Amino acid sequence: MHVHPLITDNATLANLCARLANAPFVCVDTEFMRESTYWPELCLIQIADTEEAAAIDPKAPGLDLSPLLDLLVDNEEVLKVFHAGGQDLEIIYNLTGKTPHPLFDTQVAAMALGQGEQIGYSNLVDSWLGIQIDKGARFTDWSRRPLDQRQVDYAIGDVTHLSKIFPRMLERLKKTGRGAWLDQEMERLADPANYANDPELAWKRVRISGRKPDVLGRLKAIARWREMEARAKDLPRGRIVKDETLADLAGHPPKKQPDLARVRGLSATWAANDIGKRLMTAIAEAQPMSASEMPPRDDRKPGLGKEGALVADLLKLLLKIRARDIDVAPRLLARGEELEALAAGQREGLAILTGWRYDQFGHDALDLVEGRLGFAVQGGRLKMTRTEGNAV
Incomplete structure (x- = not known):
């Protein structure tokens, strides 16, 4: 892979973006500071495909980021790959009013591959590439200039490693048939409403x-x-x-x-x-809050009750068992508030009762709530059993 020197001029940036516009995917990361400001201060942008990688200095005098931002938010042909990209997406939204699309987040994908709910980048790189990242520059002041080469090399590594991990991760998702599971999650992450600070x-x-x-x-x-x-x-x-x-x-x-x-x-x-x-x-x-704006009541108080809370706890146990059996992060299957809503009697508008989540977990969750499913210990292992006695 060709790694460019730090990009600080418009011609080099425009040429890079023109080439990357033909890539099937680009990996993106940012370095920023936000400890002392309201708006995150963008200090560096890193981008790579399988052939080349570069760090771009947004603080370079006269640098026009438009070609890069157009690539990220307006080019629907190129998949944008991030790791735990929420804050990166927020910065891009602040600059453009849009979010990158289509989008792939490797931290979310790792949930479908049994790597936990919030695997860190260094652990992801170690698990997929067997590389231990030097974290020496992790807490650097990215706003100071000039950046030294060690800082730039560290930052570019975030996307060069990701460009190798993503194809392998995609291949494994295809083999397990779980790629489609992530479509809804990726669309949710790409929703601009998540980053509009009203x-x-x-x-x-x-x-x-x-x-x-x-x-x-x-x-x-x-x-x-x-x-x-x-x-x-x-x-x-x-x-x-x-x-x-x-x-x-x-x-x-x-x-x-x-x-x-x-x-x-x-x-x-x-x-x-x-x-x-x-x-x-x-x-x-200030005016009293209108009835339409009032937050919903906590279901655990009047709606869920003590018995319902116990049912919710059983659902959480069921979630752990099911997630263990199919080797995914529990949070990818269901969230706690959904389990509490199901225990309180809600049946409409729950993601666990539609699509693949229903097939993998929601069906069993509904059966548990409605008395068609229980628990048993078989061979020292906790399992689900149908009321008729047939193990699941």
């Missing part, structure tokens, strides 16, 4: 007890305010106000701005400065 929905990230409409309405208003302040200052939202303080303000709102001096987690200066004034305005203008 200030109106920022309150959903904050944990708060209780369901009073006035409290949740205040939480929505001040979470939106915090989001806008963080964006304007390009600071992490926690640097403006931490979640626990936000929840406290929603539940126990100060009556006057000077009262902010007594709120734990806020600077005493907020009692008289402009940011404190804007916070008080957000609190004063």
